[in-house]
Amino acid sequence: MLEQLKKEVYEANMDLVAKGMVIYTWGNVSGIDREKGLVVIKPSGVDYATMTWEDMVVVDMEGNVVEGKYKPSSDTPTHLVIYKAFPETGGVVHTHSTYxxxxxxxxxxxxxxxxxxxxxxxxxxxxxxxxxxxxxxEAYELNTGNVIVETFAGKDPMAVPGVVVKNHGPFAWGRTPAGAVYNAVVLDKVAEMAYNTMTLNPRTKRVQQYLLDKHYFRKHGANAYYGQGSEDH
Amino acid sequence: MLEQLKKEVYEANMDLVAKGMVIYTWGNVSGIDREKGLVVIKPSGVDYATMTWEDMVVVDMEGNVVEGKYKPSSDTPTHLVIYKAFPETGGVVHTHSTYxxxxxxxxxxxxxxxxxxxxxxxxxxxxxxxxxxxxxxEAYELNTGNVIVETFAGKDPMAVPGVVVKNHGPFAWGRTPAGAVYNAVVLDKVAEMAYNTMTLNPRTKRVQQYLLDKHYFRKHGANAYYGQGSEDH
Amino acid sequence: MLEQLKKEVYEANMDLVAKGMVIYTWGNVSGIDREKGLVVIKPSGVDYATMTWEDMVVVDMEGNVVEGKYKPSSDTPTHLVIYKAFPETGGVVHTHSTYxxxxxxxxxxxxxxxxxxxxxxxxxxxxxxxxxxxxxxEAYELNTGNVIVETFAGKDPMAVPGVVVKNHGPFAWGRTPAGAVYNAVVLDKVAEMAYNTMTLNPRTKRVQQYLLDKHYFRKHGANAYYGQGSEDH
Amino acid sequence: MLEQLKKEVYEANMDLVAKGMVIYTWGNVSGIDREKGLVVIKPSGVDYATMTWEDMVVVDMEGNVVEGKYKPSSDTPTHLVIYKAFPETGGVVHTHSTYxxxxxxxxxxxxxxxxxxxxxxxxxxxxxxxxxxxxxxEAYELNTGNVIVETFAGKDPMAVPGVVVKNHGPFAWGRTPAGAVYNAVVLDKVAEMAYNTMTLNPRTKRVQQYLLDKHYFRKHGANAYYGQGSEDH
Incomplete structure (x- = not known):
């Protein structure tokens, strides 16, 4: 079941490794089929080198395994909270990327x-x-999801599609599993640039609001004009 | 039309990726045919992995598409301002390289x-x-070009063939598209070395003027003696 | 003799290079056969590019060469002290990894x-x-082992399977040679993250004890639930 | 002539690129035949990708080209001063390596x-x-050599086989061209570690003299016991 989504989730997990976001098994990507109410996610602690798309695990929205010979990622409850709270997300990523x-x-x-x-x-x-x-x-992985949702109270999670969980690491999301990986890669790269900026000049101020607006809306929303069509991830 | 220039611009764009200056579609290179008054530039937001030299877009000096099935880079107006103001440039590059x-x-x-x-x-x-x-x-990309030109008022843009645009990133230029890429790579490398130097020893002084003169003129101008001939990019 | 262990130790040494922990000959891995009381270790200063599994050296617990055409790693006495003092270790690694x-x-x-x-x-x-x-x-390499053991007095060496020796570099260990390499790679990566954290925010506090407990025991011990089985290295 | 030395010098130049010490043409290696009083050196500004061992240039101790279709590296006078002043050197390297x-x-x-x-x-x-x-x-490259020699007045240049020239970059040397490259790679790696150490803890003290002695003489000189024989580069 869900062969296409399993392949997408598998490819997104492998891309995370190819992009240098993950060593060993330190990351996971999932994707959702919102019509069926099912989530496909990487199995827990399985070696990327031998993993195939058929090893992806299917769970329902309460985290019960619907299909799969492996246990799903231990972070599955966090992914599920994000899918429930952020209805536009199609993919979720967790990494321990350096920055x-x-x-x-x-x-x-x-x-x-x-x-x-x-x-x-x-x-x-x-x-x-x-x-x-x-x-x-009480419920570590579930409450990790809850604290992420709490952090976005009153904000649009698709406008800032990522977060760093205190003392832990980044979660990112997107409209597809591939889009979520894209955002996870960007998160780490802009974190690296921010680290460099702050260690070079600790008094650096944030970008002006009007330049932030210009660049964001150049790529996103009704008036976007970057690229050949939609650039939203 | 402009097959040779399209190939040069394409190769220069791919070299930008190979040199690690660009992830995803975060950069663009253009080249100019000054006799014809036409500029060849990378299409906007097209994946490097599938892009071919025939996808390069030809625009006139007002930015009108003369040939090409894709929209040109959204930074095209910036490139055009640079070509108009700096008559010796044959290629222009924009990146989001880290340093x-x-x-x-x-x-x-x-x-x-x-x-x-x-x-x-x-x-x-x-x-x-x-x-x-x-x-x-009013005109973001055009004014990005204008502020670059303003920064070089009274200076020789071929002696310092690059700039960083505030809160944005580097532009570099050269006598050819390949030369512009070369200068963009050097800009990022010397920025990395400068970052290291300033974080190691915040009181570091600039190189002495006579050593600056010696090295620059060892490679550039009438009395250059480095290399097998001209080293100017 | 000990063909299987020699192959494991050889593979672990090569993995250390593949993971970027070692340049030139700056590292060594050993493994122990506790029943026979023999240790297999990399030869001293032999080029990784030409080394084969048959070049691994077998020594007894006093460091006498039992088999092998090469001299064992000059750090052999340090490895032996660790094996004697930490009875659960099956592999030991030394590197000069950057962080x-x-x-x-x-x-x-x-x-x-x-x-x-x-x-x-x-x-x-x-x-x-x-x-x-x-x-x-008096006995440099032996006393390097002794100061490591002294550092772990009253502590469980399997709970913190690594150390940095003052002005020298890291040693790590594990239940197998491959597990020791895994821990050496993690040591360098968390050292990199800690370096970044401390230079970004010198007042950063350690992780809370309850989060430390949660993550450690999620992966290790009787109540572990990460992965498909034991994750202990 | 000097076919063997040309091949060694060529290989050493290529290794410098493979080890990440050089981008573009930013480095050069030479080797000396002390019996013949001839030095083989990389040509100036020639692309590594197309360079062959036959492109190496032979010069005499005054820098006159004895054989070769290209101009020798513009740093040739610096190399010659080092060979004259440090009689045990068989190879010299110059890089612009980052650290x-x-x-x-x-x-x-x-x-x-x-x-x-x-x-x-x-x-x-x-x-x-x-x-x-x-x-x-008056004589930039010659005086670069002279200031290096002056820096080592009263010191053994084989015990510290490298230097950084103020506002410029590293020179390293060794008993062979390959040994000089080895030392240039080590110089950059220990510079990186020193940079990290100083930015992490600005009050760090140097290694104790007795540990410095131990490690240096473990690898070098009559009582060396590291490796399978001489480790001197």
Missing amino acids: GVTFAQAGLDIPAFGTTHADYFYGDIPCTRDLTAQEIE | GVTFAQAGLDIPAFGTTHADYFYGDIPCTRDLTAQEIE | GVTFAQAGLDIPAFGTTHADYFYGDIPCTRDLTAQEIE | GVTFAQAGLDIPAFGTTHADYFYGDIPCTRDLTAQEIE
């Missing part, structure tokens, strides 16, 4: 310093609050 | 700290002023 | 700042004290 | 912080003084 983790560990938002950032993220990429000991003990 | 963007975001010139820099750039690589909200709203 | 050496030279523990670290190391990765002049003169 | 240049631009010696450094360089790798305007105008 995303750097900001997560430092407990800092990734500031919007320039147009590279603004082309894909309409404002700072936020860092969540700490999870409490109780939240971690 | 060029770092200085653009920090709002700092890339200081001439050593001979690696001096071999190609005769002095600091300047950072432009901020564009105003009005300049961005 | 591990950075902390060794700075004389700092690698702080546990996040879940990437906590997934494999249950707390800070310690930096040893200085060796004394006498310790170095 | 070597970082220290050259910052005007700082590369401090001996650890055993990675001590294994190859017996003490700090010095940064030369500034050349004067007169020295640059």
Whole structure:
């Protein structure tokens, strides 16, 4: 079942490795079929070198395995919370990419310093609050999703399609699994540029709002004119 | 038409990727045929992996598409301003390379700290002023070109063949499309070395004027003696 | 003799190069057969490009060569001390990997700042004290092992399977030679992330104990639920 | 003539590229035949991709071209001064490698912080003084050699086989062209580690003299016991 989506999710997981976002098994990508209410996700801790598209696991929206010989990623509950709360998402990614983790560990938002950032993220990429000991003990992965959703209260999650979870690392999402990977790669690259900028000049100010607006809306929304058509991921 | 120039521009775009200056579609190279008054430029947002030399777009000096099935790069008006103002340029490059963007975001010139820099750039690589909200709203890409030209008022643009646009990223140019790419690669490398130097020793002074002179004129101009002939890009 | 272990040790040494932990001959991996009381280790200073599994050297627990045409790694006495003191280790690795050496030279523990670290190391990765002049003169490599063991007095070496030796570099260990290499790679990656975190925000605090507990025990021990089975290296 | 040495020098130049020390034509290696009093060196500004061993240029000790269709590297006079002053050298290398240049631009010696450094360089790798305007105008490349020799007055150049020339970049040497490249690679790697160490902990002290002694003499000289024989480069 869901052969096409399994292949997309598999390809997106492999692309994450090819783009240098993941070593060993330190990442996972999922995709959703919203009509059927099913999510396809990478199995937990399986080696990328031997994994095939048929190893992808199908779960329902409560995380029950519907098909698959492997256990799904241990981060599955986090993915499900994101799909439920952000209805436009078609794919979700989690990585431990170096610069995303750097900001997560430092407990800092990734500031919007320039147009590279603004082309894909309409404002700072936020860092969540700490999870409490109780939240971690009771339902760690579920509450990781909840704290992400809480961080986006009142905001459009498709305008800033990523977050760094405090002391943990980045999650990103998109309209497709491939789009989610694209956003995860951009998140790490703009985090690297922001790290460089802040260590070079700690007093650097954020990009002006009107330049942020210009670049974001040059690529996204009704008046976009970059590319040959829609550039939304 | 312009088959040879299209091939040169295509090769220069691909070299930008091979040199690690670009991920995804984050860069563009153009070349000019000054006799015909036509510019060949990369199409907007087309994947490098599938792009061919025949996908290059031909525009006139007002940016009208003369030939090509794709829309030209959205940065085309910036390229055209540079060609009009700097008559010796044969190629123009725009990237979001990591260290060029770092200085653009920090709002700092890339200081001439050593001979690696001096071999190609005769002095600091300047950072432009901020564009105003009005300049961005009225004609963003055109005014990006204008602020570059303004930054070089009274200076020789072939002696310092590159710039970082505030909060945005580098533009570089050269006598050919390949030469422009060469200068874009050097810009990022000397920016990396300058970043390292400034974070290691914030009180570092610029290279002495006589060493700057020696290295620049060892490679450029009538008395050059480096290489087997002209090294000018 | 010990053909299987020689192959494992050879593969682990080659993987160290493939993972970018080693240039030239700057690293070594060993493995132990605890029943026979024999250790297989890389020969000293032999080029990785021409080395074969049959070049691995077999030594007894006093470091006497039992089989092999080459001299064993000069660090063999350090490996032997680790095997004797930490009875669960099946493999030991030494590298001069860039970020591990950075902390060794700075004389700092690698702080546990996040879940990437906590997934494999249950707390800070310690930096040893200085060796004394006498310790170095009398038995340098042996005393390097001794100062590592001293650093872990009262601690579980399998919970923090690595160390940085002051002014020198990292040693890591694991249940197998491959597991030791895995831990050496993780040590360098979390050291890189910690370096970035500390230079970005010098006031960063360590990860909370309850998040450290959660991530470590999600992967290790009786209640582990990450992966398809045991993830212990 | 000198076919074997030409091949060695060619291979050493190509290895410099393979090891990531050089982009474009930013480096050169030479080798000497001391019996014949002839030096073989890379031609100036020739593309590595098309260069063959037969393109190497033979010069005498005054820099006159004895054989070769190309002009020799413009740095040839610097190489010759080093060969004349340091009689044990068989190969000389110049690069603009990133971390070597970082220290050259910052005007700082590369401090001996650890055993990675001590294994190859017996003490700090010095940064030369500034050349004067007169020295640059009169005989730039010759005086670059002279200031290197001056920096090593009273020191053994084979114990510290490299230097960074102020505001310029590294030179390294060795007993063979391949050995010189090895030392140039080590210089850049220990410079990177030193950069990291100093930015992480600006108050870091140098390695203790007795550990420096131990590691250096473990690999070099009459009592060396690392490797299968001599490790001297």
